[in-house]
Amino acid sequence: MVTIAELDAIKEKLKHQVALRKEAHAGTQIVVCMATCGIAAGARPVLRALSDMVQEKGIEDTSVTQCGCIGLCDLEPIVEVTTAKDGKVTYVKMTPEKAAEVIEKHIIGGEVVKEYTING
Amino acid sequence: MTEISLHILDIVHNSLKAGSDHVKIGIGIDQRDFLLIKITDNGKGFDKDFSPLNQSKSIKPGIKNGLGLILFSELCTSCDGMLSAKNGDKGGAEITAKLSLSSPNRPVLGKIGSTYRLLTVCNPHICFDFEYTVYSEGFSLSTADIISRVGRDALSDLSVGEFIEGFISRNISELNGKYDLKGI
Numbered sequence: 319m320v321t322i323a324e325l326d327a328i329k330e331k332l333k334h335q336v337a338l339r340k341e342a343h344a345g346t347q348i349v350v351c352m353a354t355c356g357i358a359a360g361a362r363p364v365l366r367a368l369s370d371m372v373q374e375k376g377i378e379d380t381s382v383t384q385c386g387c388i389g390l391c392d393l394e395p396i397v398e399v400t401t402a403k404d405g406k407v408t409y410v411k412m413t414p415e416k417a418a419e420v421i422e423k424h425i426i427g428g429e430v431v432k433e434y435t436i437n438g
Numbered sequence: 439m440t441e442i443s444l445h446i447l448d449i450v451h452n453s454l455k456a457g458s459d460h461v462k463i464g465i466g467i468d469q470r471d472f473l474l475i476k477i478t479d480n481g482k483g484f485d486k487d488f489s490p491l492n493q494s495k496s497i498k499p500g501i502k503n504g505l506g507l508i509l510f511s512e513l514c515t516s517c518d519g520m521l522s523a524k525n526g527d528k529g530g531a532e533i534t535a536k537l538s539l540s541s542p543n544r545p546v547l548g549k550i551g552s553t554y555r556l557l558t559v560c561n562p563h564i565c566f567d568f569e570y571t572v573y574s575e576g577f578s579l580s581t582a583d584i585i586s587r588v589g590r591d592a593l594s595d596l597s598v599g600e601f602i603e604g605f606i607s608r609n610i611s612e613l614n615g616k617y618d619l620k621g622i
Binding site: 319320322324325326328329331332352353354355357358362365366369370373374382383384386387 | 447509549552560589592601605609
């Protein structure tokens, strides 16, 4: 059995790191649609990839949250990225691989990945 | 949906939409080899004139009826079980699902560790209690336990997320292995 006490070892390691806060009012917002349609189309691995990459790369001032159905079920999984520079960009038919590219190019690089957007 | 854990993820999002800040997810296997899933929350519950499993009933304008519960209910019925969705005695919603383990229609439980991890990590202000029981033996995990050990800020750390997922998936496979349950 894995016990919760094993978390204490992780805590020791974390002491040396600056915690990255993910508040709702953060500068960049990544929203994954997680309604029935989104989940059925594969939103869970997409959310997982986005959440892991934001943590892994230590991207600050960025929140990863979920929303309900926005009425574009045939384009799911949908990810909405809102940044101060480009406003809201809607990415459609996402996969974990595309999500990784969006993190690299849009969130880190500041360039919208046009071919994955709803207008792309 | 290809996994039961995706249905669970979907149902729990209903709880979040209903304003819950405490959601309990219980999964168990009973002596008669039924998979039992119970999700309870402290949100606003169902409107009294709203029947979540009846899609044909006309709905009040402005109230959107989703498909998540209906799809899960259909699945349970096709697996010799049933689903009930009602308000709990102390308020909030209470969803109980039952599926026969031996039904050929039953999808696998799937990556429930991943489901729980994403719920916890992406909703750090919501308390999620998780419990898994095989016959009378089981284990549990709660956001409150995790926060009391590492603090709320650490929920956004990758190593904590990996721990949560590993804790659940490894303990589940260990328990299932102990009772020689395959293909759960």
